[in-house]
Amino acid sequence: MLSIKNLKANIEDKEILKGLNLEINPGEVHAIMGPNGSGKSTLASVLAGRDEYDVTGGEVVFKGEDILELSPEDRARKGIFLAFQYPIEIPGVSNANFMKTAVNEVRKSKGLAPLDSKEFLKLMREKMQLVQVDKTMTQRSVNEGFSGGEKKRNEIFQMAMLEPELGILDETDSGLDIDALRIVSDGVNALRDGKRSFIVITHYQRLLDYIVPDFVHVLYKGRIVKSGTKELALELEEKGYDWIKEEVEI
């Protein structure tokens, strides 16, 4: 589904990703861990198409197509979803209006008729239950005045609404207490259907107790330096990253 080969990316002439390789098949959950500054969020941003990053080499093939030249909206329409680490507040646009516009744009790109208000509300009600989003949250402006937990729940709610094929969770666990973490994880797990894939970027093993990955990768200095199964995350939790750094430096 997603094949990243030798990906290199800069921000302001500083090389962050230095030849990253990653293969993801349908239905797989890949956790990406690594120390601060290793390039985790850069990877998420580059996949979603954020402008500030210059891709200087390599390729990212999603469902058989190199997406690096595509606009962020076209990537989203093809089925890539980024759950933001810091969701943006948009005063004046209600969550419901925002989602209706987004859902119908994605449908349009697939040649589907837009949902009318009734169909949309039905879909929304269904998805709201996944992450315990209530009606007032959908009527409020996007993320405006939301608590940290509400913002992250809203990201997962949006993912549920847009039904992507690849969900990228960029430190979705940061700033969450244990209850919010459970709600968010349950929402993600409900979206695991054997076909949809996920990249879960996190600092902490804790999240992976809830969203159990098929693979764990360690990103360090812009490359994936170690890959394993979920046991690798436990090892990292226990021993930190120093032993990996030492392995790499040798």
Added chain:
Amino acid sequence: MNTLTETVSETKHHIPFETIASEKLTPVRKSAIDTFNNIGFPTSKDEDWKYLDLSPIKNTPFNHRAAACTNLTASEIEKYKIAGTDAVTLVFVNGVYCAELSTPHKADTFSIEFIETDNALQWFGKLAATEHQPFIALNTAFHHEGLFIHIKKGMEVKQTIHLLHLNDARQEAVAAHPRNLVVAENNSKVQIIATYHSLNHFPSLTNSVIEFFVGENAFVEYDVKQDENEKALQINQVYAQQKRNSVFDISTVTIGGKLVRNNLHIELAEPGCTAHLNGLTVAGENQTVDNHTLVDHASPNCESFQLYKNILDDDAHGVFNGKIFVRQDAQKTNAFQSSKNVLLSDNAVMNAKPQLEIYADDVKCSHGATTGQLDEEALFYFRSRGIGKKDALALLNYAFAGDVIEKINNDAMKADLLKQLAQKLRTDIEFEV
């Protein structure tokens, strides 16, 4: 008596002055002309007018006494009305009240009569003084059949009063001088809206003056929509004086017109008054929209809140000049002012200038002005959800601008403006969700 072409030496305007009938106002009109001839049109050296090129006003041979009501029919006026109100609509064509196009109005709560009556003249011109104000001088000289709206003591006017201004410049260049007067007696309440439209084959000028006297505990809301077209010029002057514990709220939404200048002058004359001033400009092409406000805190314990926003595209030019004057006696004043602007093109220009003059020592005043491009982070957030760049921009602009319109209390006017804003910004927003 001389014709205006002789008396108003500086202009190329043509107006046969003797055709203005009112005898009561003749001395006032003559004096206004003298004033105008002494001061002339503002120039770019005049600090208050320095951003405006007034040559289209100076150089166009306007007819100041174009036929009123022309041959417009009620159905042609219909589209300018605000949906969802049973408003009392008062139609002014070329600045002159047209009874046959207006809603018949008989009410216990208010009365309407021509401005040239004794009742009106005790208020007329008390706020909008002609000295140093050439456009007020011109309006004072040439207004014709404006209205005096009198809200009775303790009465709440349930219907919206809609002042519908239409300039008909299809046959010739027309200058209109609408002049209206509103007196809201103590404990009264009224919502008034004014909309400005034009039909142009030739240029038009609207030189509007309205004065509000807001009595004790009275509440007056005045919402203005300026929606003239690209050959239209407008100078719009609003004066308000507030008595004890009164509220005056004004919102000015400018979406049309080649050149628009708004002067707002609000005097918080007695303690306990509140004033809200909201402004929104959405301009493109080579439009110029200049908002000048002056809030005069002349008494203690008053509050004023100003929020002005501009969205400027193409070669549009926006100006905000907001002056807050806190007099020595006006202790415990709260005065806030915010100017927020978005430039959508490299050629758009915004000049924002707050001016605070504070002579009291126990006051809370703040002002801020921001001008920038659109929020790139927000734009990326929208696009990452599959919303195209153009739609994302439109939605974000809609949200930015809608913030001002949401402050309007008149629901029908709010809905009308939001709808028009959505069209202007090309968003396809579902309002019922």
